[in-house]
Amino acid sequence: MKVLTIAIPCYNSASYMHRAIESLLIGSDDIEILIINDGSKDNTSQIADEYEKKYPNIIRAIHKENGGHGDAVNTGLKHATGIYYKVLDSDDWFDKNSFIKVLDVLRGMINNSQLVDMVIANYVYEKLSIGKSTSINYKGAMPEEKIFTWDDIGFLKISQNILMHSVIYRTEVLRSCNLELPKHTFYVDNIFVFKPLPYVKTMFYLNVDLYRYFIGREDQSVNEKIMIGRIDQQIRVTKVMIDSYNPMLIESKKLRKYMTQYLTMMMTISTVLLLKSNTEENLNKKEELWDYLRTTNENLYEEVNKTILGKLMQIDTSIGRKIILSGYSLSRQIFGFN
Incomplete structure (x- = not known):
């Protein structure tokens, strides 16, 4: 059995995979390494096969009909033989020295029969067009290089959300929670991280910059204009997260607080994008999304409404909108995303 499976979803990725x-x-x-060719129309398939032929003991090329990023992640999980599972998008990359350290830690856990449910490492926003890199780490919030539980975690700032870029799950954790990401939907990486969290009992944090997250392609899913154009998919993902989480069923207060914070962030992203588009249709979608949370998951709505962001996002005045959008612009400058 392999220590770690890395799934690389690829769709027309020939120029950068x-x-x-x-x-x-x-x-x-x-x-x-599982190269998941998601029905590409360029020569992604050929490149994947060439790598498999060159590295038959490490690389497998898996070809499938187009189903979107989430379906490619599902396919990777189905075929994974590694004790741990990690997703690497085809336009991103790992820092090799950090990767070596992460693997050493995973091997040590396996050899000592001390498997943890989730391993976390830093990720870096790589905005190559302006030569800017921003590392997102978990210093001060998580104990370093030791096994810990949710009760050992300190305060996680909004910038320290656990994302697909930073997380390595034990494969059986993902399977035990019946993780199945929706097809033909962007932004499902949030479901990938969020849904398994109640199944995570033990964690390990390495303060290394492993994942390099490329920002800058015009067709990138995190490009603001594209996100607004795909706002229905963002809303769909947020609703799946709402449906999958009842805070009253979570024993750990810190985990409950974190998951509520994560869901609040998702509501905030959808709200900001809907406000930025400033169409009557999308302003109505904003109200509908908050109504959905309020009516389908009352306990969760009450928890979200206790947060400053939760209250702020529901201010339906011109001044409130200006405050929301100004805060969003400032965050972009600080953290360098999209």
């Missing part, structure tokens, strides 16, 4: 794959080739046979 090499960097992602090459960043994983560190001479270790106990990793498994």
